[in-house]
Amino acid sequence: MEGKIGKFFDSVSSFFSGGDQIPWCDRDIIVGCEREVAEANGVSEEQMNESIMRLSWALVHSKQPEDVQRGIAMLEASLAGSNSPLQKREKLYLLAVGYYRSGDYSRSRQLVERCLEIAPDWRQALALKKTIEDHIAKDGVIGIGIAATAVGLIAGGIAAALARKN
Numbered sequence: 001m002e003g004k005i006g007k008f009f010d011s012v013s014s015f016f017s018g019g020d021q022i023p024w025c026d027r028d029i030i031v032g033c034e035r036e037v038a039e040a041n042g043v044s045e046e047q048m049n050e051s052i053m054r055l056s057w058a059l060v061h062s063k064q065p066e067d068v069q070r071g072i073a074m075l076e077a078s079l080a081g082s083n084s085p086l087q088k089r090e091k092l093y094l095l096a097v098g099y100y101r102s103g104d105y106s107r108s109r110q111l112v113e114r115c116l117e118i119a120p121d122w123r124q125a126l127a128l129k130k131t132i133e134d135h136i137a138k139d140g141v142i143g144i145g146i147a148a149t150a151v152g153l154i155a156g157g158i159a160a161a162l163a164r165k166n
Helices: 002-017 027-040 045-060 065-079 085-101 105-118 123-165
Strands: none
Touching (some): 045 065, 105 123
């Protein structure tokens, strides 16, 4: 019985905390990636592109909203120059992560669906799509709960006012 109660509280806690499986990135890693980009400048275009992709990955996985926005801007600027479908798939996925982290779930879902058009069975993108859809559904449930509470409070206020009148 105690185990079932523990599982219930864990699921409720997970519901409200939004426990997704997308990794976070520390500021130290971002600084290291920035240094790597600076050092790759002028070496080779391929090495520079790889360094920028690592930095973009680190930025969109950051806990700092300004880092996430910077990562989104970098990826959007470089998306048009993507030659291979693999590069485009990676950039679309990272953009979807960035928009998910910034709270733009509809844009994130659009991008992950574009990513899945390129690679329909890519498990990482499928997992992100499920995470996005779960978050959208959770937001809907919370919104309905808030609306129902507001209606209940208004109805209670009206009932109390009528009871006082009589």
